[in-house]
Amino acid sequence: MALPVKHACPRCQKPGIDGLAKRWSSRGSPAKCEACGGLCHVLASTSSGIWAAGILIVLLSLIAAVGLHSPLFVPSGLVLALACNLWAWKRAKLWPISKESATSATTANWFVTGIAVLLGLS
Numbered sequence: 001m002a003l004p005v006k007h008a009c010p011r012c013q014k015p016g017i018d019g020l021a022k023r024w025s026s027r028g029s030p031a032k033c034e035a036c037g038g039l040c041h042v043l044a045s046t047s048s049g050i051w052a053a054g055i056l057i058v059l060l061s062l063i064a065a066v067g068l069h070s071p072l073f074v075p076s077g078l079v080l081a082l083a084c085n086l087w088a089w090k091r092a093k094l095w096p097i098s099k100e101s102a103t104s105a106t107t108a109n110w111f112v113t114g115i116a117v118l119l120g121l122s
């Protein structure tokens, strides 16, 4: 799915953030602004909240489809979840992050993964 939409950079206010880059951005792998080269990301709580809302809508439509014996609720629930997802991602706030803290977040992720692997092996 092509998303030609560019998002405004929280640093220079120019539309330099790619729609997909924003969607996959996180503290450890932030999106890069094409205009100023600054890094920014969507908060993890925002992105997981968006996914949770989508799953909830799909679940509710499944329950409605079974409860009301109307399978039409399923496709309409999926469309609603998708629309909600796109809308929420468009509105999600981008936060600027420095290169240093992005790197340390990545290191922290690897550190946690390393400990988890060690714990799993022992």
Ligand SMILES: [Zn+2]
Pocket: 009, 010, 011, 012, 013, 014, 016, 033, 034, 035, 036, 037, 038
């Ligand atoms: Zn910028």
